[in-house]
Amino acid sequence: MHGTIEIDNAARQRAAREEAYATPLSQFHPGAPRHFRDDTLWPWFERLRAEEPVHYCTNAPIAPYWSVTKYNDIMHVDTSHQIFSSDSTLGGISIRDAPQGYDWPSFIAMDEPRHSAQRKTVSPMFTPDHLDELAVLIRGRTQKVLDGLPRNETFNFVERVSIELTTQMLATLFDFPFAQRRKLTRWSDVATALPKSMIVASEEERRSELNECAATFAAMWNERVNSEPRNDLLSMMAHHDATRQMDRDNLIGNILLLIVGGNDTTRNTMTGSVLALNQNPDQFAKLRANPALIDTMVPEVIRWQTPLAHMRRTALQDTELGGKTIKKGDRVVMWYVSGNRDDEVIERPNEFIIDRKRAKIHLSFGFGIHRCVGMRLAELQLKIVWEEMLKRFERIEVVGEPKRVYSSFVKGYESLPVRIS
Numbered sequence: 129m130h131g132t133i134e135i136d137n138a139a140r141q142r143a144a145r146e147e148a149y150a151t152p153l154s155q156f157h158p159g160a161p162r163h164f165r166d167d168t169l170w171p172w173f174e175r176l177r178a179e180e181p182v183h184y185c186t187n188a189p190i191a192p193y194w195s196v197t198k199y200n201d202i203m204h205v206d207t208s209h210q211i212f213s214s215d216s217t218l219g220g221i222s223i224r225d226a227p228q229g230y231d232w233p234s235f236i237a238m239d240e241p242r243h244s245a246q247r248k249t250v251s252p253m254f255t256p257d258h259l260d261e262l263a264v265l266i267r268g269r270t271q272k273v274l275d276g277l278p279r280n281e282t283f284n285f286v287e288r289v290s291i292e293l294t295t296q297m298l299a300t301l302f303d304f305p306f307a308q309r310r311k312l313t314r315w316s317d318v319a320t321a322l323p324k325s326m327i328v329a330s331e332e333e334r335r336s337e338l339n340e341c342a343a344t345f346a347a348m349w350n351e352r353v354n355s356e357p358r359n360d361l362l363s364m365m366a367h368h369d370a371t372r373q374m375d376r377d378n379l380i381g382n383i384l385l386l387i388v389g390g391n392d393t394t395r396n397t398m399t400g401s402v403l404a405l406n407q408n409p410d411q412f413a414k415l416r417a418n419p420a421l422i423d424t425m426v427p428e429v430i431r432w433q434t435p436l437a438h439m440r441r442t443a444l445q446d447t448e449l450g451g452k453t454i455k456k457g458d459r460v461v462m463w464y465v466s467g468n469r470d471d472e473v474i475e476r477p478n479e480f481i482i483d484r485k486r487a488k489i490h491l492s493f494g495f496g497i498h499r500c501v502g503m504r505l506a507e508l509q510l511k512i513v514w515e516e517m518l519k520r521f522e523r524i525e526v527v528g529e530p531k532r533v534y535s536s537f538v539k540g541y542e543s544l545p546v547r548i549s
């Protein structure tokens with residue numbers, strides 16, 4: 129079984145490399161979701177970094193966009209918010225403009241001063257003191273989930289561990305009814321689904337599910353506004369001047385942001401960590417011999433996975449980058465997934481090295497004013513899950529191909545078959 133998987137993958141990678149090097153740069157569409165579903169994105173970005181690091185794509189089924197593929201250029205765009213806007217009314221933060229009717233404003237898709245005012249309201253959730261409190265809860269729940277896993281039997285790691293643990297966490301952050309927590313997972317999937325992804329059968333179905341999400345949270349919001357402040361994300365927003373008067377669309381936008389932010393990303397990194405350690409048995413042996421390496425393994429796996437492959441901006445003025453002129457109004461995509469493989473900044477970037485020096489310089493959390501507000505929580509969850517897995521299991525073996533998500537935004541997995549023996 130294992131041998132066949134490796135041969136299939138090697139053949140697929142070879143074919144992708146041939147295709148990427150035979151295609152003229154003028155026809156490149158690096159954001160095509162098929163590259164991400166098939167894990168064949170690498171040679172396309174390798175070629176762009178080497179030959180045309182700032183590239184304009186005009187031949188895609190989506191509107192024209194710039195690709196920024198090198199680490200330092202990405203850093204420049206991400207930290208120049210006066211030039212590159214995140215505003216949803218200009219198109220927002222993903223490669224496709226938000227479809228009509230889905231423009232729910234959230235602070236990740238706002239510029240200053242509104243962005244910082246709203247971000248500030250939820251940041252107390254992620255202070256070191258509060259994370260210390262959460263750590264106790266996370267550890268207890270992780271132990272329970274891991275102790276309940278089947279032995280000597282194939283199961284889907286995504287479903288049984290990654291989704292379960294991140295969804296439990298999310299329910300806690302919102303103080304959402306615990307028994308109904310899988311609704312959060314579903315809404316996160318629906319909110320980020322592409323039409324061809326099969327997650328929803330139609331736009332009507334998508335709209336109806338997100339309307340149910342909106343109605344559920346609107347009722348919870350009314351309850352929070354009319355009660356004493358509590359330590360959950362909704363209550364924090366309900367009792368802060370900057371967010372108390374938010375309209376319904378802005379409220380739903382921020383809630384979806386926090387659901388997607390807290391869900392897909394950590395979930396996919398958790399799954400990715402099992403895959404990476406299976407593909408690199410020497411690194412797993414190193415970790416087994418010295419579990420203290422979890423501290424550097426966590427940022428390394430966040431780089432290796434890059435669970436959000438890109439963030440997009442819109443140029444507010446004409447500007448130069450990488451020898452190209454970007455025009456006011458152009459879409460500019462920062463490919464974190466490519467910057468994280470840039471060998472001018474990251475040594476041996478295609479290797480997974482759990483004791484990497486300066487492991488935290490990766491781009492996966494972004495930089496600048498929108499840098500991930502939940503990053504410490506994500507790192508904490510990943511650290512705890514590995515501490516507890518190492519205590520319990522000799523090995524978690526990947527026994528089949530991962531099924532990857534059809535998206536160039538959320539870079540992750542629908543399933544990963546594993547076995548604990």
Ligand code: HEM
Pocket residue numbers: 206235236237247301385386389390391393394397430434435436439492493494495496497498499500501502503505506
């Ligand atoms: C923003 C990645 C986990 C909540 C972001 C951004 C990225 C990112 C790339 C945008 C940065 C930019 O535009 O410069 C990740 C990764 C995670 C993770 C890789 C896990 C490995 C989380 C968690 C939460 C969260 C656990 C919350 C529970 C947010 C929010 C924002 C954000 C609210 C918007 C921040 C702003 O606009 O100021 N994240 N994230 N993320 N993330 Fe995360």
